[in-house]
Amino acid sequence: MQLLTQEIKTKFEKSGSQEDVEDPKIIAKFINMFHGSARWYAIEYNPQTKIFFGYVTGMGQVDELGTFSLDEMEEFNNQNGTLGFERDSTWNSNNTLSMIKSGEVY
Numbered sequence: 001m002q003l004l005t006q007e008i009k010t011k012f013e014k015s016g017s018q019e020d021v022e023d024p025k026i027i028a029k030f031i032n033m034f035h036g037s038a039r040w041y042a043i044e045y046n047p048q049t050k051i052f053f054g055y056v057t058g059m060g061q062v063d064e065l066g067t068f069s070l071d072e073m074e075e076f077n078n079q080n081g082t083l084g085f086e087r088d089s090t091w092n093s094n095n096t097l098s099m100i101k102s103g104e105v106y
Contacts, residue, residue, distance in 0.1 A: 001086055001087060001089070003030065003070060003074065003077075003085060003086075003087050004028070004045075004070060004087075008087075011027050011028075011093055012027050012028075012042075012044065012047075015027060015044070017044060018043055018044060023096045023098045024043045024096065024097050025043070025093060025094060025095065025096055025097075026041040026042065026043060026054070026055070026091075026093065026095050026096065026099075026100060027043065027044075027045070028041075028042040028045075028052075028087060028088075028091060028093070029041050029042070029087070029088040029091040030042070030073065030086065030087055030088070031085070031086055031088060032076070032083070032084065032085045033083050033084075033086070034076075034080060034083040034084070036058070038056070039056070039057050039058055039106065040052070040054060040055075040056050040073075040085075041054045041056070041057070041097070041100055042068075043055070043097065045070075050069060050070040051067050051068070051069055051070070052067065052068050052069070052070065053065070053066070053067050054066075054067075054068065055097060055100060055101075056068065057100070063101075073085040092105075
């Protein structure tokens, strides 16, 4: 599965920076079966650096906002095959950060 389609790139472009948005939309969701229940929720994407900004939860540590790399996700997939990252193809990009944090959606 392609982690980042042109359709999703377009959604990131349209949403732009959400830095000043009180409750930003989560544009894409990624999971990794190797990490069990861990989820990466992408709020912004920089196509030049291939870096996402978003919310990571379920890694056994404190859930946090931060950056994660498309290149590193793809490299992990190349090394680990079926236990790699996958994009949630059913994800609704109107879901917001507060919905994730409250457990309304996951």
